[in-house]
Amino acid sequence: MTIHLNYRPLEPCLPTRFYFELLEHFRKRGLDTERLFEGTELNLQHLSDDYFLLTQADTEQLVINALNVTGEPNLGLIIGAKFNISAYGLAGFAALSSATAADAMEVAYKYIPIISPLFRISPPNSVTTIDGVKYGSIDIYSTAFIDEDVRRFAIDASMSSMQAMANFMFSTITPNLTIFEMNYPLHPYHEVYSASTDVKIFGNSKQNRILFPSDLLATPNPLADNHSYQKSIKKCDELLQQLPSPQYSLSEAIIQRISNTTDGYLLSQEIIAEELNMSPRKLHRLLREENTKFRELAARVRIDRAKEMLEQTKDSVNDIAHKIGYTDGANFARAFKKLEGVAPSEFRGES
Template sequence: MLRERAHTRGERVEGRQRVGALAGIPVILDEMGKEAAAVIARAGINPDVLRNPENFLSFTEVGRLLQACVTATDCQHFGFLVGRRSTTASLGLVGRLMRNAPTLGQAIRDICVNQKYYVQGAVTYLALQGETAFWGYAVYFQGMQAREQLVDGATAVGVSMFRELSGVSPDAVLSLRQPPRDVEPYRQFYGYVPQFGAEQNAIVFPARLLAAPVQGADRQLRRILEASVAKYWAAKKPSVSEQAIRLLRAAIIFDRASLEEVAGDLGMQARTVNRRLKEEGTTFRDLLNKARFDVAREMLMGTRMPVTDVALAMGYADASTFNHAFQRWAGMAPSEWRGHPEVKQL
């Protein structure tokens, strides 16, 4: 049996996902000639839950639902079909906030900041490298089925929103997953085939576009929406450990996974973060190891990158150091873990 040694000492988070764009699943199933209610019910989901985008599903339920849809339709890009139909409207109040942001950069930051209140188990992030911006999405909840379907859908939603807010398309789309059988739907929607087997799931575009104004944004409505969002989330702030895990998931890819960086993003002193994490039953080192293990597993599972390249992508000086760390986390070498039969079930 596979072992997982890198873990927090706190309670395992089940994760939850706002229905949002998933509300479109019944329509797509019907269009593909499938009885939507039956497919959804086979996943153990009450079809009525998908009628309201403001409802919630656990990540386990989302995984079962998407896997049931893939099985019923034999469509390896079902999640993408769901996501490509969605816009900022699928995000409800946060989507309206984005639509009335002064700039594209602020709109993206709106979802990056607010997502933590209604999604636990995945993170969207904005990162800059020189003159290039990456708007990424990652699932850190472990054990869900059809993870690549959820990521595919989220990425397609991101591209739709990017076009809506900026009036242009991103330069590239990166995906950790292996290419499905049919890549033509991606080409038709994106204008090109995504870079499958990449180091992260992200939309790539020139950083200068972050300053581009959002056409049609209403400044007065924006102020009203800001107050509404603040009031809505007032009692739902996640724990420091949950926020740190979200920040670390992106920081590892860009070699910024330090206590000081995370504390700065949280608006706290490093010693305050350490104290709060101790109160929550964990440490920064525990969280960092868990995040590194999560990223390593995702790269090993979703790509054909050599182990050496995975090590370098994660910021390790050499493969040997990475191998030793992974051995501590999983109880076996990364190459052995990648070939293990149970990996396909994670």
């Protein structure tokens, strides 16, 4: 799937700390680091600057270049496993000093916008019992339209990073009780990772999530330090307030996405949700927070198309209705008047 540039926020919003690991990986493999920056406006100094922010377009290009040059489809798992506390900045130190595993997960949930604004995770919640073990889960989903390979890289990296951090902070975790669910087909490298870590991985799932024994939530953090925790949380709250405002909301991004079809076909809510790595139910809930619904966005796109046709063609109102997906002219006329305040014929200037 090709994601057009106008679906991406243009303002710099992504910290360089994660992508510095790509640079280090190139160096260790003896690869030409200049190839990592092809098609971007970035250089070595940018990735070495902790305060420099990347645009989504440059971030995606970095990952695409890295995948192409290294020839490593498992690059996300490799890079994710290298993320240490410092890679997560202040949020990482807050999690490290929190009282319990549940508190650490709450830190990740609340402050992921300052870690990576393109993704969200759910708060830890109880899910189900598998083979007599009660599991909790954390869902991972994207908040922007992202190139498919980049999205897989990011999800792979997130999963392996969570596993590496959990092993570091809570050494009593039994890896073979951890489950990764990916909403894309598994590759052979996933099987290799599973065999080397004892983590169970399932592909073609409904969502991306990591499942863990729910007993873990109450596990005390051996590195807990309330003073450090409170200090880090205060600074995280300040950073959260300083984040640049989104260039457009999720609903506006969806309108742009479903508008960009050459054959006039409107993408369904299910397809849009899949592109965003979330369930249709989750998408519905997020849109509800913006006081809208998917069908309202789709209606807006249809009526905007109808207005163009009314102005630029001599097609009849009934023909236009059918071309934009309405079964009859009457339903189309009602929907048009609801949004525009006039009937289609009045909009066209017909008596």
